[in-house]
Amino acid sequence: MAAGIYPYFLPLTGHEGTTVTLGDRELVMCGSNNYLGLTSDPRVRKAAADALDRYGPSCTGSRFLNGNLDLHDQLESELADFYGKPAAAVISTGYQANLGTISALAGRGDVVFADRDAHASIVDGCVLSGAKHRRFRHNDAGALDRGLAAVPAQAGKLVVVDGVYSMEGDLCALPEIVEVCKRHGARLIVDDAHGLGVLDQGRGTCSHFGLTDQVDLITVTFSKSLASLGGAVVGDDDVIHYIKHHARSLIFSASATPASMAAALAALRILREEPWRPERAQQNADYLRAGLLSLGISPGESSTPVIPLRTRGVIDTLLLWRRLIDNGVYTNPVVPPAASPRLRLSLMATHTTEHLNRVLDALSGETDMFLREDQPDATDGMAELAELADSSAARP
Ligand SMILES: Cc1ncc(COP(=O)(O)O)c(C=O)c1O
Structure with missing residues (x-):
């Protein structure tokens, strides 16, 4: 916690959908599943x-x-x-x-x-x-x-x-x-x-x-x-x-x-x-995925507004999460056993191009922190081990 990289139970004090307030800072929210941006709809x-x-x-x-x-x-x-x-x-x-x-x-x-x-x-x-x-x-x-x-x-x-x-x-x-x-x-x-x-x-x-x-x-x-x-x-x-x-x-x-x-x-x-909302959420995700690829960051298998950015390990995930907060972007850090280490971004229909560019700007200085397409997950092998354990547990 002293290192400032404990990422859970953070008290947000304001929530406008695409932005949130943390302490005295306004961050672009890329960690919410508010896909249609309706939490702030009057x-x-x-x-x-x-x-x-x-x-x-x-x-x-x-x-x-x-x-x-x-x-x-x-x-x-x-x-x-x-x-x-x-x-x-x-x-x-x-x-x-x-x-x-x-x-x-x-x-x-x-x-x-x-x-x-x-x-x-x-x-x-x-x-x-x-x-x-x-x-x-x-x-x-x-x-x-x-x-x-x-x-x-x-x-x-x-x-x-x-x-x-x-x-x-x-x-x-x-x-x-x-x-x-x-x-x-x-x-x-x-x-x-x-x-x-x-x-x-x-x-x-x-x-x-x-x-x-x-x-x-x-x-x-x-x-x-x-x-x-x-x-x-x-x-x-x-x-x-x-x-x-x-x-x-x-x-x-x-x-x-x-x-x-x-x-x-x-x-x-x-x-x-308002069918434009689902459409816009997908367009925003497409825009961000294209921007990520141009930075050399892989958006994984994503074809929806959920975009995983795989990192080299748990510590990198937390450091990266913290640096993005410092640069005005809120993401969700995910670590095992939930999944292999990654930042998970979720996009909304109501994110503007300016919001998305702010996210890409914040990520542009961090490209060496992410796994390249050809690198194995930090937890590769875990799934196979779990599968073995599952199948033996399920035997009559
Ligand atoms: C795939 C999936 N199913 C179910 C749930 C649970 O939904 P709720 O937040 O309404 O309990 C979630 C939420 O995290 C989810 O991602």
Whole structure:
């Protein structure tokens, strides 16, 4: 901490979306998943304030009992309509949506397969479910195919993937994964936390591939593009009904606050009316990726507003993070076990070219701190070791 490189729990004192205040300094925010820039939109803020006035600060209970408002129901029906699916269940966070959905649907005797890079909430949902839990190499439909082939015919099979991977900004290999799931009779859940609001006019990864009707359930969060707090799962009526009556994270936890629901609802409506926002977020990401490449810095596999900048190790990551703060740019430092060391940048529709140029300027003096395309990750080999450990743990 004395070295000034402890990067966690920093108290920001102002938040205007594209900029934040840290101490007495204003920084360009490149660490927020506020992809559409809606946290500072006056319509979203007013909707939250009006709901606070009308309903108060809390529902003081689970949706199952006293904590259900017309706002929760309204958001469910507009989300389902947005995705073209029959129903949705709103759950208090995206983390709880994955936890509750997976653990409600899978149980002893079933096998759940999750991509190695899938979000922690998916892993925790698998653990809570009591099902056998296997992880397959990132985006490797062949590995999934082999894993599913080894499952006894009578066992229930569930596959869970992210639509957009949060550490790499790359897309799920959805067409291949869907094909493998169909062939083995496995159900498929896509966590589209980072696809909602970003891909295909905001309709997300499944829609981007034209496969929404081939995916059983889509889970989302409101804490990114929808500028709020909360989560949901979207799918068929009977499955959603079942989840609403069996997901422990929904039943045994208080419902999302009125202000959060009203903000998410307002943001969803704006997303539908303003398709320039997802487009601009992607254009900004393209602009930054081109600038990075011209500086000799690799943007990895990213094709979305999440851009990883790999570094040579943990210390370099923290030093670099600090130097960028000193140069007016806020990024997120990521270190193992979350992922190999990197700075993660997230871009918004509302970043201006001036903001992006400030980021590129700040990075231009640091190019020797990043891994080149031809250099291995600082943690290369870790994934293989973890895979070995996983497969032995999963043996009967
Ligand atoms: C892929 C993914 N799924 C789920 C979540 C959890 O969402 P929430 O912040 O609403 O709990 C996140 C957020 O970090 C995420 O990146």
